[in-house]
């Protein structure tokens with residue numbers, strides 16, 4: 001008798017092949033059989049009319065800290081995700097010298113917008129080396145599997161000390177060899193890869209650029225030699241891809257003999273640059289080396305409300321006067337004081353952030369009960385203002401004050417230069433791309449794109465009206481086998497005998513995202529945006545049910561994944 005049989009579901013096995021109605025049987029945490037009329041199970045689930053798919057694998061998250069205090073790894077675990085990979089973009093928390101965690105917190109706070117107070121309170125830092133960090137992760141069970149990568153920022157600071165925090169400082173030969181040795185050590189202990197950042201978007205809280213910004217070829221190649229000696233791991237990068245940047249990173253990946261994975265988004269300032277980078281990635285692949293672009297399935301959605309980090313009035317003197325008030329007090333005052341609201345609506349002269357916001361109302365959108373991730377310009381704050389004969393500021397303030405001050409606006413920040421997701425369609429259908437910009441655990445006061453696996457299915461598989469949709473077979477494969485393969489996690493992402501029984505049972509007709517909300521549930525009462533979904537009837541990790549009817553069950557079968565895994569079928 002099987003442990004579990006999921007009966008008569010519409011099975012999407014993760015390979016991209018056609019769907020079929022079948023049973024899925026689970027035994028000892030693994031898929032035992034997929035096919036019609038399988039034998040009995042101790043537990044049986046009637047999945048007639050439901051989608052049965054592998055658990056989602058999210059390779060671009062920043063749960064480096066959260067995974068040490070939160071066994072449930074939300075929001076990702078609410079969205080069918082059963083494996084998360086973190087340590088991306090060159091930031092993370094190991095290696096770290098005793099007493100030197102302050103800089104890493106400062107860097108993570110600045111780069112990924114995770115409050116320093118949350119990190120100081122939440123992360124114990126009872127490790128020094130990367131292998132010790134892995135052991136700390138390994139000592140806890142979670143709702144999802146986790147996997148970590150070695151971040152360049154932490155490595156550089158560990159080896160070079162304070163000098164390492166300055167991106168223009170150049171390590172000497174001895175330091176480069178030490179970085180190589182520690183990289184080899186981390187990968188052998190189970191790091192999934194080495195990650196680095198070369199983007200001016202990334203600054204530490206203290207205003208300094210991210211430490212790996214301009215690391216020279218000698219440093220990159222030295223680290224690459226460490227990767228080569230280990231013979232494992234992915235080289236993941238977040239870069240602005242200025243002149244010569246791709247070439248330098250590609251040279252390092254070639255030296256390492258390891259796959260190159262580049263974060264790729266469309267930026268407003270250079271809306272065609274992503275295509276050049278993608279062409280370069282194709283060039284690498286044609287030369288027989290492994291490379292991919294990590295792309296998103298929707299815009300980077302900056303959420304703006306009275307309780308988020310950014311909103312149209314956040315830099316306004318009248319707003320700043322209220323900075324010591326609690327969110328509830330601020331809202332009460334705003335609601336009661338017409339003169340205060342009138343002052344807020346006047347754009348102060350010459351102020352950078354406010355002026356930027358004042359120019360952005362045409363691409364700011366109210367967020368409804370069912371958020372629209374491809375909003376039409378006709379529904380922008382500017383358009384609503386024009387139609388109703390008010391100022392955009394007045395409309396924005398009214399929207400944010402709705403729902404007792406919980407109303408939100410969305411500013412599609414990247415992937416939306418042309419006001420539609422046509423470029424995203426091009427990105428996700430390109431064979432050289434994998435999904436990976438969801439950023440779970442990061443930018444917690446600004447975005448909540450960790451829900452992307454859900455909108456991938458609802459938007460592209462069902463709801464899109466402004467352009468072509470995509471087959472569910474393709475979409476599910478992209479978030480399962482596609483992402484798993486990018487990191488060599490060949491034991492999952494496929495519903496086939498011998499594979500890990502990470503399974504989603506989804507009521508696709510009911511699947512939808514709720515409105516994002518601001519909550520204060522991080523350590524030290526820290527604030528974050530979360531977003532729930534409906535339609536996840538069951539999520540299983542290694543055959544154990546972690547989500548039932550959209551709620552976590554409290555089960556914690558998830559483990560630390562150390563390095564690439566072999567295919568089990």
Ligand SMILES: [Zn+2]
Nearest residue numbers: 062088089439
């Ligand atoms: Zn990132």
